[in-house]
Amino acid sequence: MEPFVKIKGLVATLxxxxxxxDQIIPKQFLKxxxxxxYGQFLFFDWRLNEDGSPNPDFELNAPQFKGASILLTRDNxxxxxxxxxxxxxxxxxxxxxxLAPSFADIFYNNCFKNGMLPVQLPQDQISDLFEWVxxxxxxxxxxxxxxxxxxxDSLEYPFEVDPFRRDCLLKGLNDIDLTLxxxxxxxxxxxxxx
Amino acid sequence: xxxxxxxxxxxxxxxxxxxxxPGQPAILYIDCHLVHEVTSAQAFEGLRLAGRKVRRPNLTxxxxxHNVPTWDRSLPITDAISKLQIDTLGxxxxxxxxxxxxxxxxxxxxxxxxxxxxGITQPxxxxxxxxxxxxxxxxxxxxxxxxxxxxxxxxxxxxxxxxSKPRSLQIxxxxxxxxxxxxxxxxxxxxxxxxxxxxxxxxxEYTGDTIGRFTMExxxxxxxxxxxxxxxxxxxxxxxxxxxxxxxxxxxxxxxEFQDAVDYWKTLPSDPDASFDRTVEVEVSSLAPQVSWGTNxxxxxxxTGTVPDPESFADETSRRAARSALEYMGLQPGLPxxxxxxxxxxxxxxxxxxxxxxxxxxxxxxxxxxxxxxxxMVVPGSQQVxxxxxxxxxxxxxxxxxxxxxxxxxxxCLGMNPDIxxxxxxxxxxxxxxxxxxxxxxxxxxxxxxxxxAVAAIxxxxxxxxxxxxx
Ligand code: SF4
Numbered sequence: 001m002e003p004f005v006k007i008k009g010l011v012a013t014l015x016x017x018x019x020x021x022d023q024i025i026p027k028q029f030l031k032x033x034x035x036x037x038y039g040q041f042l043f044f045d046w047r048l049n050e051d052g053s054p055n056p057d058f059e060l061n062a063p064q065f066k067g068a069s070i071l072l073t074r075d076n077x078x079x080x081x082x083x084x085x086x087x088x089x090x091x092x093x094x095x096x097x098x099l100a101p102s103f104a105d106i107f108y109n110n111c112f113k114n115g116m117l118p119v120q121l122p123q124d125q126i127s128d129l130f131e132w133v134x135x136x137x138x139x140x141x142x143x144x145x146x147x148x149x150x151x152x153d154s155l156e157y158p159f160e161v162d163p164f165r166r167d168c169l170l171k172g173l174n175d176i177d178l179t180l181x182x183x184x185x186x187x188x189x190x191x192x193x194x
Numbered sequence: 195x196x197x198x199x200x201x202x203x204x205x206x207x208x209x210x211x212x213x214x215x216p217g218q219p220a221i222l223y224i225d226c227h228l229v230h231e232v233t234s235a236q237a238f239e240g241l242r243l244a245g246r247k248v249r250r251p252n253l254t255x256x257x258x259x260h261n262v263p264t265w266d267r268s269l270p271i272t273d274a275i276s277k278l279q280i281d282t283l284g285x286x287x288x289x290x291x292x293x294x295x296x297x298x299x300x301x302x303x304x305x306x307x308x309x310x311x312x313g314i315t316q317p318x319x320x321x322x323x324x325x326x327x328x329x330x331x332x333x334x335x336x337x338x339x340x341x342x343x344x345x346x347x348x349x350x351x352x353x354x355x356x357x358s359k360p361r362s363l364q365i366x367x368x369x370x371x372x373x374x375x376x377x378x379x380x381x382x383x384x385x386x387x388x389x390x391x392x393x394x395x396x397x398x399e400y401t402g403d404t405i406g407r408f409t410m411e412x413x414x415x416x417x418x419x420x421x422x423x424x425x426x427x428x429x430x431x432x433x434x435x436x437x438x439x440x441x442x443x444x445x446x447x448x449x450x451e452f453q454d455a456v457d458y459w460k461t462l463p464s465d466p467d468a469s470f471d472r473t474v475e476v477e478v479s480s481l482a483p484q485v486s487w488g489t490n491x492x493x494x495x496x497x498t499g500t501v502p503d504p505e506s507f508a509d510e511t512s513r514r515a516a517r518s519a520l521e522y523m524g525l526q527p528g529l530p531x532x533x534x535x536x537x538x539x540x541x542x543x544x545x546x547x548x549x550x551x552x553x554x555x556x557x558x559x560x561x562x563x564x565x566x567x568x569x570x571m572v573v574p575g576s577q578q579v580x581x582x583x584x585x586x587x588x589x590x591x592x593x594x595x596x597x598x599x600x601x602x603x604x605x606x607c608l609g610m611n612p613d614i615x616x617x618x619x620x621x622x623x624x625x626x627x628x629x630x631x632x633x634x635x636x637x638x639x640x641x642x643x644x645x646x647x648a649v650a651a652i653x654x655x656x657x658x659x660x661x662x663x664x665x
Contacts, residue, residue: 018390020627022627032275033235033236074511081325164218176244185221186212190353
């Protein structure tokens with residue numbers, strides 16, 4: 001897994017609650033057997049019109065969000081289906097960090113397995129960030145996992161993240177390798193429990 | 195030894211912790227791993243790239259369900275990409291020596307229907323699957339939760355998962371349900387009450403006399419939709435109903451082993467003085483049938499109600515969400531739920547396509563005809579359910595009424611196969627998600643119970659079946 005240490009980038013906003021993984025990547029694109037190439041299908045039904053042209057009303061299509069690597073959104077992001085295609089699509093589209101007041105559990109978990117950082121911030125800070133992005137088009141934010149801070153022109157917020165997850169992400173550690181360090185304990189458990 | 199009171203979750207959790215370093219998640223042993231075609235290919239590929247094997251192939255079971263056509267099984271699959279995914283699972287199961295209930299198996303079906311019906315799902319076990327509705331299996335007092343593809347690979351390789359212990363939420367359901375009001379209405383009402391993120395970070399344990407009276411099928415319907423409240427899992431303590439359901443099933447312990455298992459299962463229910471992080475009480479003795487009007491499973495109201503006015507919501511974010519839901523659904527505030535015009539009816543999915551669900555639906559429509567204004571279909575949850583229904587003549591009741599009678603699979607629950615809604619169509623559906631586009635781009639889903647869906651098919655619109663059944 002690619003480590004995540006720090007990124008600096010443009011912030012795109014998606015001002016909606018309960019964005020589910022069916023919207024992030026609709027089911028017709030789950031038939032592939034690869035992990036790559038899902039970016040083109042991100043928010044497909046919202047981003048594109050029926051005829052395949054970009055939907056100008058969809059926030060992420062706004063020209064100022066082109067090339068954004070941070071996504072700012074609202075409560076319960078990533079709810080619904082467990083499909084890991086959701087973080088794969090977001091990452092492939094260019095987002096490396098997502099900022100929201102809350103995330104759905106499975107999605108949150110899936111992000112960390114793919115070198116992506118979901119940052120949970122208090123409601124009022126998220127609202128302030130929405131205002132900040134609106135008032136400062138083109139401004140960049142820095143998400144620093146090492147120091148656990150989010151910073152930009154005239155703002156700085158600390159954020160919390162589970163120390164174990166942080167460590168894995170900073171070092172790009174793979175969970176399977178970690179677990180296999182405890183092979184002996186697993187074997188012991190198996191011999192006791194059949 | 196001190197005897198700290200424990201919940202059902204605590205008991206199963208503690209028994210499955212292989213190892214835990216301070217400040218790190220536990221290494222949790224997984225007793226049973228279910229696999230399907232959509233979320234597994236990349237996991238098997240990961241194993242191959244790392245030169246790993248499946249650690250316990252005999253604890254792993256696979257089936258195809260999401261993608262499979264539900265028409266005649268002797269016809270070829272026309273969608274080449276679907277076919278590739280289905281074939282890939284076949285190859286992976288062969289290479290890694292995993293038992294597959296494939297398209298030609300008499301036991302094929304939706305993964306959350308076949309686990310329980312084969313007796314694979316058992317109380318006290320840990321069970322995972324790369325699918326969020328794995329919460330279904332919690333109905334047996336199993337700790338069962340959905341995982342992503344990376345974790346599928348992790349379980350295949352190690353038979354363990356790295357997990358932090360979730361918080362516990364008790365939902366106490368009290369009261370005798372009125373006739374015509376079902377487990378589906380109960381869970382929709384719960385989600386309506388606690389919200390689609392009301393269970394985030396938690397494992398829900400459903401308790402109370404209503405739950406105690408529920409059959410296993412009803413319990414599965416409730417636990418199935420725990421994820422729609424954001425919960426990691428839903429659980430119900432095993433009791434006589436549970437043992438009776440499991441006994442005699444192909445993969446369940448037999449004879450003396452079954453008795454030993456029951457002795458263990460009896461130790462599982464939460465201790466009377468065990469404490470939960472949070473408790474919610476729900477009274478259901480005057481509950482009305484529930485219908486969803488919006489684009490998430492918390493946007494639900496009584497069948498006797500009306501489409502809500504977005505302006506009536508407390509905060510701007512909810513108002514905006516309701517406005518955009520109504521726009522997508524093509525509904526006006528104040529419209530009575532019974533006046534929503536329906537185009538399709540879907541009876542199926544891992545929420546409501548078990549034999550009892552089909553019986554409940556068939557009972558309502560016997561000798562009647564599907565309204566000429568809509569199309570209706572029944573997709574049994576598994577081949578076993580289908581055979582049983584045919585044995586009981588339910589298929590004829592459905593087909594004579596004008597329903598399509600299909601082969602088993604997920605079908606129009608998510609529309610990955612050819613069964614989808616056309617843009618703008620309203621569908622009464624017994625599934626679990628009414629997200630935008632879930633049943634087809636532009637499709638408008640209304641979640642209801644099987645009996646409500648069946649009557650909607652006859653009437654062409656929603657009807658309060660508490661009155662209807664009296665006719
Ligand atoms: S029936 Fe629907 S919810 Fe259930 S497993 Fe299939 S797609 Fe998922």
